[in-house]
Amino acid sequence: HITLKESGPTLVRPTQTLTLTCTFSGFSLNTRGMGVGWIRQTPGKALEWLTLIYWDDDKRYRSSLENRLTITKDTSRNQVVLTMTNMDPVDTATYYCVHSSYASGKYFDFWGQGTLVSVST
Amino acid sequence: DIVMTQSPLSLPVTPGEPASISCRSSQSLLHANGYTYLEWYLQKPGQSPQLLIYLGSERASGVPDRFSGSGSGTDFTLKISRVEADDVGLYYCMQARQTPPTFGQGTKLEIK
Numbered sequence: 001h002i003t004l005k006e007s008g009p010t011l012v013r014p015t016q017t018l019t020l021t022c023t024f025s026g027f028s029l030n031t032r033g034m035g036v037g038w039i040r041q042t043p044g045k046a047l048e049w050l051t052l053i054y055w056d057d058d059k060r061y062r063s064s065l066e067n068r069l070t071i072t073k074d075t076s077r078n079q080v081v082l083t084m085t086n087m088d089p090v091d092t093a094t095y096y097c098v099h100s101s102y103a104s105g106k107y108f109d110f111w112g113q114g115t116l117v118s119v120s121t
Numbered sequence: 122d123i124v125m126t127q128s129p130l131s132l133p134v135t136p137g138e139p140a141s142i143s144c145r146s147s148q149s150l151l152h153a154n155g156y157t158y159l160e161w162y163l164q165k166p167g168q169s170p171q172l173l174i175y176l177g178s179e180r181a182s183g184v185p186d187r188f189s190g191s192g193s194g195t196d197f198t199l200k201i202s203r204v205e206a207d208d209v210g211l212y213y214c215m216q217a218r219q220t221p222p223t224f225g226q227g228t229k230l231e232i233k
Contacts, residue, residue: 045164045227046224046226046227047213047227048224049221049223060221062221063221096169096170102217105158105176106160106172106175107158107160107175107215107217108162108170108172109175109181111171
């Protein structure tokens with residue numbers, strides 16, 4: 001039974017760095033063909049993929065945000081961490097941690113509950 | 122980036138009636154390996170999105186057979202054979218053929 005849960009601040013100030021942690025269970029990120037990523041949903045309900053880290057530590061980033069995003073994994077703690085620098089009010093969104101079984105053709109088959117992050121002074 | 126366009130954006134449906142959502146991509150989603158990387162998600166009110174269909178027509182685990190996906194190349198359809206009250210929410214198509222994965226705008230299904 002795969003579960004993921006996001007944790008981190010609910011409010012950040014403009015220009016600050018956001019750090020979100022995804023703690024997961026029910027699988028190992030050492031398993032070939034799996035990955036964990038982040039997707040955000042704007043207040044207007046648009047979904048935007050941000051980044052994905054693969055079982056072999058390969059990483060992919062959204063090109064428009066690549067200079068602001070970092071994704072890392074700690075397989076011993078079953079965690080994936082997202083950092084996003086220089087936060088702006090337009091980054092206000094619900095951030096979801098997602099599991100990927102990309103090798104089976106299922107890109108985002110499990111989602112966390114999401115965490116709402118507001119960017120404001 | 123591949124642009125995904127859904128229609129309609131709002132879909133009122135009477136329970137027991139069928140429903141259909143269209144999704145078009147700006148480029149073919151057919152990979153050289155023969156697979157088509159198109160997925161459908163449902164976000165019920167107050168919940169996270171959940172995977173319904175992957176590889177264009179494969180139902181995810183636990184998804185009722187009332188839901189079916191079809192299409193090829195750049196044109197895809199999600200069909201619900203008989204809508205139930207529990208089917209309300211936002212439906213999104215998503216392409217995974219190229220990075221970045223991109224989503225359609227979402228279609229809001231509501232019960233008449």
